[in-house]
Amino acid sequence: MTAASSPESRTPGRSEGMRVLLFTGKGGVGKSTVAAATAAQAAAAGRRTLVMSTDAAHSLADAYGAAIPDGSPTEVAPGLFVQQIDAQRRFEESWADIQGYLLSVLEVVGVDPVAAEELTVIPGAEEVLALLELREQARSGRWDVIVVDCAPTAETLRLLALPEALGWYMQRILPMQRRLTKALKPVLTRAAGVPMPAESVFDAVERLHAELREVRELLAGPAASVRLVLTPERVVAAEARRSFTTLSLYGYRVDGVVANRVFPADGADDWRAGWVVAQDEVLAEVDESFPGLPVWRSVYRPREPVGVAALVALADGVYAGADALAVPSGAGPFRITRTGEGAIAHLALPGAAREQVHLGRNGDDLVVTVGSYRRLLSLPAGLARLQVAGARVEKGELQVRFRERKTAAGAGEEQL
Incomplete structure (x- = not known):
C-alpha cells in the first residue's frame, strides 16, 4: 500500500466519461461493504477508481483491512484509491471566514470562547465538507470511477437537498441582506451592539454556494446515480422505498437496489429455512416496489469479507456478470x-x-x-x-x- 501523492493526471477540470456512484441505505445494512466491493471490482477491471465516504464514522479502512490516513487518496491495490476526508482542512478552507464572524458576535455577547468554538460548527459540517472534496476530486480529471459511501439514509437525504435549498436562499435573501448591511452597517452595528458581517463573509457564503451548486450539477447529471442497499426485512425495505421516492423528488437517479445478507436456500436447517421463507416474501415485495430497476442479491457469507480480494469476489457474486458501472438510460426524474x-x-x-x-x-x-x-x-x-x-x-x-x-x-x- 502506498500513499498517492499525485495520481496520474488527465486534464484538470474535465470529468467526461467519469462514472459517479453513491451508495446509501439504513444504518447497519452493509452499504459500506457493498460500496467498497463495487469500487474494488471496478479497479480490478482496469478503471482508475476512487472510493470515499461522506459518513463521519468512516469504515472503509476496516473493509479493506488497511491503515488509511486522513487526507490524500491512498492506493490499496493497483488502480484502487481510498480517501478519508481531512475534515479540518476542508473546514478551514470553506468555513473559516464565516466562523470568524460568528465568533466575533458570540464574543461580544459574552459566550465562553470554548463554547463559542463549538457553537460555530454547523451540524453535519463533515458531510457537507465531504461533498466539497467530491467536487474537487471530480474536477481533477484523475478518475474513471468515483464511488461514494454515503451516511445512513436520513442524513444522505438532508445532505443531497442542501445545494438546492441554499440556492434558494442565495437567490432571494442574501442579495437583499448584503445591500441592507452595506447601506446601514454603522447604524445597525450601534443599534444591535454586535458587529455586522464584512464583505468577506458574504463572499465566503457565495463561494460555498457556488461549490455546492457544482456538486448538485455533478450528482444530478447523467453519469451519476444512487444505489440503494437493504437487507430483506420489512422495516428496512419500507425505508428504502421512501428513499427512492425522496431521491427522485430531489432529482437524483436511482439505478438499482442491492439486497444484502440473503440466506441461501440450499442445505438450510429448520431455523434457516424459516428465515429463507420470510426473506423470500420480502424480496418479492422489493421486486414489485422498484419496477424497472435491477435488484441484485448478495448471499449471506460464513464470514465477513475483508480485504480487496474478498471484496472483488463479493462484487462478482452480487452483479453476476452485469455491468455494475452501466450508465442509467432514459430520462431523469x-x-x-x-x-x-x-x-x-x-x-x-x-x-x-x-x-x-x-x-x-x-x-x-x-x-x-x-x-x-x-x-x-x-x-x-x-x-x-x-x-x-x-x-x-x-x-x-x-x-x-x-x-x-x-x-x-x-x-x-x-x-x-
Missing part, C-alpha cells in the same frame, strides 16, 4: 413535454400515494411536498411565464399541466 396548449412537467415520485403529495406555486417556484420532505423546484423560463392548469399523480409520477396565462398572476403563494 424531471422532464418536460410540450402540448398544444402549453407544457407538462413530469416529476418521478415512485411509490408516492396521491394523498402524500402536496403542490403549491410561489412565483417561479413549484413547491412540492411529499410527506416530511419539501422541494422548491425552480421552473425554467419557458414554464415560469405559464400558469398551472392542473396536476395529478399517476403511476408514480407527478404531472403538472401548464398553459398560457389568461390573467395576471399574483405575487403570493398559490395552492394547487
Whole structure:
C-alpha cells in the first residue's frame, strides 16, 4: 500500500466519461461493504477508481483491512484509491471566514470562547465538507470511477437537498441582506451592539454556494446515480422505498437496489429455512416496489469479507456478470413535454400515494411536498411565464399541466 501523492493526471477540470456512484441505505445494512466491493471490482477491471465516504464514522479502512490516513487518496491495490476526508482542512478552507464572524458576535455577547468554538460548527459540517472534496476530486480529471459511501439514509437525504435549498436562499435573501448591511452597517452595528458581517463573509457564503451548486450539477447529471442497499426485512425495505421516492423528488437517479445478507436456500436447517421463507416474501415485495430497476442479491457469507480480494469476489457474486458501472438510460426524474396548449412537467415520485403529495406555486417556484420532505423546484423560463392548469399523480409520477396565462398572476403563494 502506498500513499498517492499525485495520481496520474488527465486534464484538470474535465470529468467526461467519469462514472459517479453513491451508495446509501439504513444504518447497519452493509452499504459500506457493498460500496467498497463495487469500487474494488471496478479497479480490478482496469478503471482508475476512487472510493470515499461522506459518513463521519468512516469504515472503509476496516473493509479493506488497511491503515488509511486522513487526507490524500491512498492506493490499496493497483488502480484502487481510498480517501478519508481531512475534515479540518476542508473546514478551514470553506468555513473559516464565516466562523470568524460568528465568533466575533458570540464574543461580544459574552459566550465562553470554548463554547463559542463549538457553537460555530454547523451540524453535519463533515458531510457537507465531504461533498466539497467530491467536487474537487471530480474536477481533477484523475478518475474513471468515483464511488461514494454515503451516511445512513436520513442524513444522505438532508445532505443531497442542501445545494438546492441554499440556492434558494442565495437567490432571494442574501442579495437583499448584503445591500441592507452595506447601506446601514454603522447604524445597525450601534443599534444591535454586535458587529455586522464584512464583505468577506458574504463572499465566503457565495463561494460555498457556488461549490455546492457544482456538486448538485455533478450528482444530478447523467453519469451519476444512487444505489440503494437493504437487507430483506420489512422495516428496512419500507425505508428504502421512501428513499427512492425522496431521491427522485430531489432529482437524483436511482439505478438499482442491492439486497444484502440473503440466506441461501440450499442445505438450510429448520431455523434457516424459516428465515429463507420470510426473506423470500420480502424480496418479492422489493421486486414489485422498484419496477424497472435491477435488484441484485448478495448471499449471506460464513464470514465477513475483508480485504480487496474478498471484496472483488463479493462484487462478482452480487452483479453476476452485469455491468455494475452501466450508465442509467432514459430520462431523469424531471422532464418536460410540450402540448398544444402549453407544457407538462413530469416529476418521478415512485411509490408516492396521491394523498402524500402536496403542490403549491410561489412565483417561479413549484413547491412540492411529499410527506416530511419539501422541494422548491425552480421552473425554467419557458414554464415560469405559464400558469398551472392542473396536476395529478399517476403511476408514480407527478404531472403538472401548464398553459398560457389568461390573467395576471399574483405575487403570493398559490395552492394547487
